[in-house]
Amino acid sequence: MKIKEVENGIILEGVEDFEPAHVFDCGQCFRWIRQDDGSYTGVAMGRVINVSKLGDDIHIDNTSLEDFENIWYEYFDLGRDYKALKKDLAKHDENLKKAVDFGQGIRILQQDGWEMLISFIISSNNRIPMIQRAINNISESYGRKIGTYRGQDYYAFPTPEDLAQASIEDLRECKTGFRDKYIYHTTRAVLDEKIDLKAFVGMEPELCHKELLKFKGVGAKVADCIALFGMRKYNSFPVDVWVKRVMQEFYGADDMSLPKMRKYGMDLFGEDAGFAQQYLFYYVRELEIGKK
CATH class of the missing domain: 1.10.1670.10 (Helix-hairpin-Helix base-excision DNA repair enzymes (C-terminal))
Structure with a gap:
């Protein structure tokens, strides 16, 4: 993989095992939206970027080489050998081989644990468009404005301190449904009990899962999603x-x-x-x- 700087962005030349549609539409993230041109614009890590693929090259717009090296290289899990991983998985059985071939461009994003905690509480018994709407409402109401990109305003996901300004009723107004009280109590627990969610990344997987289950609105499946997508627990197995x-x-x-x-x-x-x-x-x- 070669990296080339261009105006307002970078190009990853010859990158393998990276199909934006596979990555952003496989259920692991909610703030990446497909655009009319087939690219995806997303909000992550307090930034807004656009990702597209032309041939074998991945274009990342509205970023810098510094941000790529400090944020996006890890976020897109570019240090992992997905070719070797897929080869090993394909040996397991014929059905998994077919699945790997079908979704060959999937990469598991290394997302923020706090955002995943709240996002997957919102996801419980919910449809993706409704999840996306609720997360965007929360971000617009309580998150920091990042800026305007291609004519649209974007907001970062709120910190626990930011989200603590919202009452249960306020959260309901954000279209979170019955999950409003879970979000409220989870936010209060993180702040009042001084819970360091970054520490969950270093926990043993089963301890991480057990600790996540203590949050209101987090069952086994939601805990596994948070652990997998936000806490780097790659042996997690969410069952939906x-x-x-x-x-x-x-x-x-x-x-x-x-x-x-x-x-x-x-x-x-x-x-x-x-x-x-x-x-x-x-x-x-x-x-x-x-x-x-």
């Missing part, structure tokens, strides 16, 4: 309706409870369970495999 279908269709888990299915997936795929889950999830959701 699509992954449940995967496990029933492909792996004989018809009679398993969701907790048993979660453990089965973690045991089956080991340290790379989170990556396997993402490829399988994207595969069955996009092709609607097992949908009745």
